[in-house]
Amino acid sequence: MLEYIKLYFQRKSVDKLIKEFNVVKVGNGYIDCIVPEKIDSFIDELTKIGVFVTDISWWCHCTLSNKKLYGCPHGMGGPQSDVYAGFFSELNYITEVHNGNKDAKRIIHEEIKKESWYSPCLVPGLWLSIDKYFLKRGRQ
Numbered sequence: 599m600l601e602y603i604k605l606y607f608q609r610k611s612v613d614k615l616i617k618e619f620n621v622v623k624v625g626n627g628y629i630d631c632i633v634p635e636k637i638d639s640f641i642d643e644l645t646k647i648g649v650f651v652t653d654i655s656w657w658c659h660c661t662l663s664n665k666k667l668y669g670c671p672h673g674m675g676g677p678q679s680d681v682y683a684g685f686f687s688e689l690n691y692i693t694e695v696h697n698g699n700k701d702a703k704r705i706i707h708e709e710i711k712k713e714s715w716y717s718p719c720l721v722p723g724l725w726l727s728i729d730k731y732f733l734k735r736g737r738q
């Protein structure tokens with residue numbers, strides 16, 4: 599299939615998944631797709647359509663209860679969502695994913711907890727291979 603046709607269909611499918619999984623999107627592209635829940639299922643759906651996670655940005659989910667529990671916010675300001683309470687505060691950390699979607703899951707569930715700046719309020723913001731930034735950069 600021609601690359602741009604493939605890309606077109608992948609983006610259509612991801613748009614559907616973003617709605618279905620209540621993903622909080624920052625901007626118009628496919629970087630910083632914040633996934634507060636069902637992260638494993640979301641990544642599995644991406645794998646099925648050949649889309650992979652290239653990087654992960656980290657967002658503090660700043661709610662009243664997280665404020666009390668963890669002292670949020672941990673970063674700068676950020677987006678709100680109709681679905682979730684509070685807002686998402688952007689941290690200055692981005693983790694590169696070099697070995698595909700399985701590696702992304704490992705980072706999200708294990709690696710991140712070893713970081714000095716880790717807090718249970720953090721949720722991942724996925725950068726997807728279908729974003730124009732990735733295509734320009736051309737990293738595998």
Ligand SMILES: [Zn+2]
Nearest residue numbers: 658670672719
């Ligand atoms: Zn926080």
